[in-house]
Amino acid sequence: MKRSWLILADGYLLERNAKTAHGVIRYSRDDIAAVLDRDNAGRRVAELLPELGRDAPIVATLEDGLAYSPTSFLLGVATPGGWMPEHWREWILGAIDAGLEIVNGLHTMLGDDAEFVARAKDKNVRLWDVREPPADIPLFSGRSLEVPQKIALTVGSDCAVGKKTTALELTRAGLDAGTKCEFVATGQTGVLIAGKGIAIDRVISDFVAGAAEQLVVDAEPDSEVLVIEGQGSVWHPAYSAVTLGLLHGSCPHALVLCHHAGRDAIEEPPYTKLPPLSELVATYEGLAAVNRPAKVACVSINCHGLPDDSADEVLAAAERDTGLPAGDVLRGDAPKLWDALSAALDS
């Protein structure tokens, strides 16, 4: 189904808390009907956030938003702790009454709220809690080794280095190059962007590889390349289980290593020191080989905040260290990295 989003930003459109809204505006293949944000109403997304590359009106009320004929109401702000502000209730009930699907990426589940559930049932409206995994995920069985598509996975040195963005930009670059690429979402923002997927970090650990496999098996039958959004890092002990379950469950043919310029240790406790990029490459290739040989095809480095000459130096050093093409996908290097990935998938 093709959605048309009415995105609730609630005063946060210009803040980091709205990164879910930003991700959907930047990358969703669905339409953006309007953004609901009283503080910025009357202006336009393209005027306030030109880097997102897409425009939409900003409205002050639910009624104004409904005038743009949305199909889906997205709760697009990450609140502290993931809880739902009580004043959203009126908007949500109003959107249900207007027949809109309600899409929620917060920890608080719409499906646990008796009033929302009853009203949605009454109006025959879907409540979609994006973080809630499906109930029927099977154990990993090796079926992902059998699919016709070529499979690429982004892997990282740490959390928040650009694994999702890299997968999205490589998908775009592949499509631009004429390959039927499909972005496969494994985290909540990715799922919102793709309109489907599983937030695999919410899956019971015994089934996390099975969930990754399910995503591969359920991909569009006519896609040629699956570009899977990676999670966590083998060097982040809190999340390495998710990382390895995804690596083993998805059975990639090639990997893309993602890193943040200048990061020499993970950003959260216990602040594990990171080895050189060449060692990250060797470790991920060694672990992937449990299922089948998979080389790291290229290195995607997030050079956010660096002047261009410093970024160029970082990328050149990464190429010397690994012997692989390196680039920053938000500085125009996605086609270069796609070429390297495509060659690795074909080899």
Add this chain to the structure above:
Amino acid sequence: MKRSWLILADGYLLERNAKTAHGVIRYSRDDIAAVLDRDNAGRRVAELLPELGRDAPIVATLEDGLAYSPTSFLLGVATPGGWMPEHWREWILGAIDAGLEIVNGLHTMLGDDAEFVARAKDKNVRLWDVREPPADIPLFSGRSLEVPQKIALTVGSDCAVGKKTTALELTRAGLDAGTKCEFVATGQTGVLIAGKGIAIDRVISDFVAGAAEQLVVDAEPDSEVLVIEGQGSVWHPAYSAVTLGLLHGSCPHALVLCHHAGRDAIEEPPYTKLPPLSELVATYEGLAAVNRPAKVACVSINCHGLPDDSADEVLAAAERDTGLPAGDVLRGDAPKLWDALSAALDS
């Protein structure tokens, strides 16, 4: 609390399905009051299963079992699919009425059954679903790096190679050698044996390292060495997420590699081929080093079914391949492996 078990075996006492019952009889520090098994009633455990090293009467009825003053009724048979046979209901309700704690390792949860819950509440009896993880597991934070105990973890080439048995036998050998060793349970049978622990494969993947850390932090304060029961294998793609989450969450100082003689590929799909033992050692040491250096101290090989001279050959070959002491803990080698582990923990 010191338990006294009345173990439901229900005709399966001599079958593989009763391995939970066998594990508890062999290893639990709690008392074994009696076994409820109509087909074998009147005989003794020591007569039918001498290898378990412990005796108990076998009775035909719940009433006969209650005469041995049990505190806890253990559903000790793994049924196909983990479902609870309907004819157990009468025994369970009778045990509740007699004031016994009900302990259940099946997938079917006692806590989901309204009749059991109501009756247990009425009688002030605990229903313990061993597979149900606690609700308040935190994210991994690195606290397990700070505990005073030395930490050992068993790791494996595959599932069902003897990681739990090795941890239990090394705990015994360490206690015999005068070290305050504590077995730390991470799977359902281990939890039943220890009387506490978490079945970590049922934990949401984002929290599996946090669960392992919690077990380390919650160990007895006066224990000197924690011997942690390993799970899965890095070479088993269905369960490698659990394996790595446990390895990173528990922050071991030393590892014990467990293997089954003659196994050159994992036993379940996709039948991943196993590398030489020396490569298993190097991979586990490399992954453990994310938190801190941890060497494999020795190799525990399950030589079940082999004649003694063949077992000796297998162990000698393992020692040549790895340069480490190797032994079969069920053939008397636990003290030898404990000496190697103890030396590694002290170094």
